[in-house]
Amino acid sequence: MMPQVSYGTGSQQQAITAYSDAAATKAFWRVEVEGSTRGQPVACGSQIWLINSDTDHGLHSHGAHKSPISGNQEVSGYDGRDTGDVWTVECSQETWLRETPVVFKHVDTGKYLLSLPNKKFRQPITGHQEVCAGKSADSNAQWMALEGYYFSRRSNEAK
Numbered sequence: 001m002m003p004q005v006s007y008g009t010g011s012q013q014q015a016i017t018a019y020s021d022a023a024a025t026k027a028f029w030r031v032e033v034e035g036s037t038r039g040q041p042v043a044c045g046s047q048i049w050l051i052n053s054d055t056d057h058g059l060h061s062h063g064a065h066k067s068p069i070s071g072n073q074e075v076s077g078y079d080g081r082d083t084g085d086v087w088t089v090e091c092s093q094e095t096w097l098r099e100t101p102v103v104f105k106h107v108d109t110g111k112y113l114l115s116l117p118n119k120k121f122r123q124p125i126t127g128h129q130e131v132c133a134g135k136s137a138d139s140n141a142q143w144m145a146l147e148g149y150y151f152s153r154r155s156n157e158a159k
Contacts (some may be wrong), residue, residue, distance in 0.1 A: 014057055014077030027055040029150055041095035047107060050084050052077055058085035063109045067132035069119040073111050075131050078130040083108050090137065101142040106133050110143040117139035 009101040019027070032049040033042055042048065060078035067074045078085060086107040089096050096102050104113040111133035117140070119130040134141070 004032070012062065014079075015121075015125065016059065016075045016077055016131040017121065017125055019128045019130050029059070033107050035065040042089060043095055044089055044102075045095065046096075047086050048089055048104075049081075050087065050104075055079070058087075059087065059113075060084045061106050061109065061111065061133045065110075067130055068080055069130045070132055070134075072114065073106075073109060073133035075113065075133055087113065096145070098145045101144055103137045103141050104143060105137070109133065111135060112137045113143065114140045115143075116140055123130070 003111045003115060009040040028050040029040060030053055032051060033040070033046050036042070037044075038111070046103075052059070054158040057073065057077035058077050060082075061073055061075045063073060066072065077086060084106075088107055090105055091100065093100070093134040105111070106113070114132050114134045116130050116132065120126075120130045123128065126153070
């Protein structure tokens with residue numbers, strides 16, 4: 001996510017991009033699950049909110065705007081909270097595991113979160129891939145948690 005860059009068309013909200021730079025600190029996202037406490041595993045099928053750790057903006061989408069490069073459904077950083085921020089975690093095991101691919105399906109529109117390696121921005125975010133929402137959960141829709149802060153569940157015996 002590039003918090004200083006907003007879309008010039010569509011929603012004009014903050015642009016969400018994918019970038020392979022390991023030093024990109026704005027790429028940390030907090031996962032929130034309704035009714036869950038920190039440290040609990042995220043069950044596959046859970047409805048979640050992805051909140052950018054730098055801006056506190058939610059990963060947001062809606063069917064009203066097209067993404068600027070591919071023409072798919074726009075994905076943006078939204079500083080409010082509404083149903084356009086809710087995503088379902090789809091995975092092949094019981095819970096979402098670190099370094100295991102998952103897919104995020106937008107609850108309101110049924111579209112999948114995609115990063116398109118062949119759709120890159122120019123100035124001012126040269127080389128950043130477009131992130132959008134599309135119809136299919138193909139290889140461009142697979143995401144993994146690689147780095148970050150992970151909280152262990154406390155055992156009942158911990159004091």
